Amino acid sequence: MIDFKNVSKVYDNGTRALSNVNIHIDKGEFVFVVGASGAGKSTFLKLMMREEVPSSGTIRIKDYNLGEMKKRKIPYFRRNMGIVFQDFRLIPNMIVYDNIAFAMRVVGAKEKEIRKRVPYVINIVGLPQKAHSYPSELSGGEQQRVALARALVNNADIIIADEPTGNVDPQMSLEIVELLKRLNETGTTVIMVTHAHDLVKKFDNRVIVLDSGEVVSDGLVDGGEIPIHSSSHLNLQPDGKIKNKFTKKFGKKNKAEEPAGEKGKDDSFLDALVGDTDSYRVYLEEEKPEEVTAENTEGGDSK
Numbered sequence: 001m002i003d004f005k006n007v008s009k010v011y012d013n014g015t016r017a018l019s020n021v022n023i024h025i026d027k028g029e030f031v032f033v034v035g036a037s038g039a040g041k042s043t044f045l046k047l048m049m050r051e052e053v054p055s056s057g058t059i060r061i062k063d064y065n066l067g068e069m070k071k072r073k074i075p076y077f078r079r080n081m082g083i084v085f086q087d088f089r090l091i092p093n094m095i096v097y098d099n100i101a102f103a104m105r106v107v108g109a110k111e112k113e114i115r116k117r118v119p120y121v122i123n124i125v126g127l128p129q130k131a132h133s134y135p136s137e138l139s140g141g142e143q144q145r146v147a148l149a150r151a152l153v154n155n156a157d158i159i160i161a162d163e164p165t166g167n168v169d170p171q172m173s174l175e176i177v178e179l180l181k182r183l184n185e186t187g188t189t190v191i192m193v194t195h196a197h198d199l200v201k202k203f204d205n206r207v208i209v210l211d212s213g214e215v216v217s218d219g220l221v222d223g224g225e226i227p228i229h230s231s232s233h234l235n236l237q238p239d240g241k242i243k244n245k246f247t248k249k250f251g252k253k254n255k256a257e258e259p260a261g262e263k264g265k266d267d268s269f270l271d272a273l274v275g276d277t278d279s280y281r282v283y284l285e286e287e288k289p290e291e292v293t294a295e296n297t298e299g300g301d302s303k
């Protein structure tokens with residue numbers, strides 16, 4: 001699904017951000033990307049979303065060859081993706097609701113769908129009381145959650161998230177990854193950059209480690225041996241093993257029964273999504289009647 005062949009990226013100022021990257025990511029995978037600041041993680045994602053083009057090598061995503069893609073095709077290509085940018089990129093003069101709705105409008109969603117879906121994702125990320133705030137009125141973590149909601153709203157096939165937990169507390173970080181995991185279980189491919197190595201160690205996911213623009217390891221963190229050579233990046237035990245606290249605490253993955261987090265607290269942030277990811281897909285297909293929400297009582301459907 002995502003294929004990097006001998007990809008290098010040298011920026012105009014001569015900075016070599018990626019060197020000879022060969023990576024294949026299958027549909028439905030959940031991949032963490034880690035590495036020190038400046039290692040090339042964001043560049044890797046930016047190439048994937050065709051925000052940057054490689055200096056050499058080939059990138060294929062689905063049926064697209066990104067190097068050959070015409071500019072006007074980019075918006076269509078991006079419809080396949082939900083993106084959380086490292087710097088959020090919220091639109092400053094739009095309230096939270098409209099920032100998220102905008103992502104649906106650009107892909108041509110119907111207003112009726114927007115009125116149902118936007119309050120729903122705002123609720124998932126726990127910000128219903130901020131729906132009418134401007135980004136500048138939000139904390140960093142709240143802005144990050146809006147960025148996450150925007151990435152989720154179109155039910156994209158691929159979620160590309162650049163440090164989606166960088167500005168929230170550990171409990172919220174865990175919930176966000178759980179949320180992404182559950183989306184992943186419905187078939188969404190997830191690629192997530194993070195500096196939170198504790199978080200990475202809690203999940204049995206594939207981890208790509210970048211170091212000075214090179215992929216220095218790529219493999220599963222599975223509670224036992226992990227194929228990571230660059231110990232400085234993942235705080236490995238001296239024996240090269242990694243403790244999988246998550247597995248110990250919550251058992252092997254079968255997410256349906258898993259508690260959301262250590263506190264076993266309110267699951268609604270996550271639970272809402274599991275059921276509703278599917279029901280939203282059904283909704284799109286069947287045009288179910290709308291729920292009444294604060295948002296859709298204002299305009300209504302009648303013209």
Ligand SMILES: Nc1ncnc2c1ncn2[C@@H]1O[C@H](COP(=O)(O)OP(=O)(O)OP(=O)(O)O)[C@@H](O)[C@H]1O
Nearest residue numbers: 011013015016017036037038039040041042043044
């Ligand atoms: N637009 C740009 N022009 C020139 N150099 C760039 C540009 N963007 C990134 N770089 C450089 O490329 C290298 C990789 O940057 P990148 O943003 O991919 O790192 P990163 O792994 O995401 O780091 P961080 O963890 O700090 O976000 C760095 O040396 C950075 O300074």
Ligand SMILES: [Mg+2]
Nearest residue numbers: 041042043086
């Ligand atoms: Mg970055």
